Amino acid sequence: MNAAVIVKLEPDFSEGNVSYNADGTLNRAETKSILGPHSAIACAAAFYAKVKYGARIAITTMGPPVADMALQQAQLISDADELHLYSDRIFAGADTLATAEVLRNGISKVEGGAVDVVFSGHRASDGETGQTGPQTAWKLGFTFLGNVVDYDIDIEMRTVRARRMISLQGFYDIIEEVEAPLPVFIAVDPSYKASFRTISQRLAFEKYRKEANLRAQNFKQHLKVFNAQQLGVDPKFVGLPGSPTIVYKVERIPKAKASRKTEVVDGSNREELRKVAAKMYEILGGMVIK
């Protein structure tokens, strides 16, 4: 069984690492980069396939040379056998369709094209489109399963069974169980958690985790870097030329007009807070204050 994971190097939004400008926007220069949190969950889902089915894992990413840092962090989580970095100046400025074109070509080269399942995160924390995964799946011709909260694979039947969480905002949520023939592309839901129940799984878990530690220390031994030519992509379909969309402008969202008359209260003044408390009960209605 062969698995591939698509990951992304993203700004680290955790406190202490993230830096915001005075106007509330992200200060990219001062903010560190890490393996994106959703990418990390995708790696955990791939690790499950390693522990349970002995899958070989390749982690892939498109990015500048420094993105190998994301691959190393991903290897530590997944005990990946191979790390693939797709890096070329002509990939720069790609929208999701042009990014998917690079990733499709890359994944077609993993294990000689014999990949059974591809994992990606829910969405990137910076771009936040969630489009690159499904578009890569479509280009690969793999069945796309999004919002997957857990999955199992029937190796003999070559099928996957997955549970998906479909959230219809403000409506309700649906848990769906779906079966699909391999190969599939799984976008992992943020709530995904692997569980290893049997003793043999726990032993395998420990063994691969140790191996992952060793491998990640020498991750460059497992790293392969591909440029556009080595990937065999058509330059017309990647980077800026391959992107139907452009960012036309970025502007500050205008402040909404003040809609309320604001009373300012000193937060250390007990007397005033007493009135606020009374007001809160009054607003919540139907309450008699004794």
Add this chain to the structure above:
Amino acid sequence: MSEKYEHLYVVIEHEDGKPIPVSLEMLGEARRLMEGFNNKYSSNENVVAVVLGHNVRKMCEELIFFGADAVIYADSPELQHTRNLVDTKVISRIAESRELAGKFSDAAEFVKPRYMFFAADSIGRHLSSTVLAELESGLASDINKLVIEDLEIKHEHKTKGQSMKYEKTLEMYRPDFSGFLWTTILCLDNRNPAIAREYYPQACSIIPGVFAQIARDTSRRGTIIDYQPTFDEHDLKVRILERKIVKSAVDFDSHKGIVSFGRGIKDSPEQNIKLVAELAEQLEAEVGISLPISKKPFAVSESTSSEYMIPDRVVGTSGRKVAPLLYVAMGISGAMQHIAGMKEAGFVVAINPDENAPIKDESDIFIKGRMEDVIPLLLDELRSQKPAIKVKK
């Protein structure tokens, strides 16, 4: 006269034969945009609703009452529940069908829709991605403002640095992750003869709850078109085994109050969240969060993180729009995207040390102070004024 790229196609989502709210919101915005468009360009392009499902015929009329000029529906037991692979092919075939477009317009030249809308929810987000990969055109996600304009564009690649005019371009505005910036995405038609692609439709996914529906008008008339889909045998091997409706653990609608927190918890996250939870309990309120919190920027215990720092709790354009009687915003600066989610609240109390925070103008009472200092005092007062009658849910 027919053009190659015409009309605005809206992909409708529904449950149990009823369109979900975002579907009607998309139709409302489509109606407004295309009326402006037809006036400005003296044309007669249509809002076309696309519906996939089983026993959906009776919904089609409703879609016309809510703004569609034409409805193309595909009815089959195989389309009962959405499957990305199957639905992507059916929608793409509908979008590329001159024959179908010919049933409601002169479509002699028709190739693909000019514009296309999807819902930015967990179905439409993925469906829009795969359909646009199939149609090989551009897609912007999570849009909350749309404008159609003739634009002069100067772009390093698209226009080789020259200024060029692009007519009838859809400006797609999306709020970024910070909530402070708006990015406008354009999908520009391809003018590079070396690339055999046409960048139509210009497509986007639309945030639920942003646009207004139009009033249901039963005098509206339109064309309803029955499309008979065919399926690839292999695709039907993707099978839905079970479908269960679950109630979200977070219930904003049946609570009279919502207490929300943001990055202001930062000095002692675990303790502050505990205070917020106590306040929520005292007021019998639900707990909300601002968008940055859902990215789990603070180290807290696993149980706190999985209970509170979750997307389901986000109030704002990236989460839920709420309108409780009482909204308490603690340590929330008030990014536009958060304000949009709570501005309909009856009464707003903010707790924040920074009097310049935008949330101040959105509050009826602004309590100046750090949440760790203010909440314990406020809790004291609330407890000593314990109401005689409990808050009715």
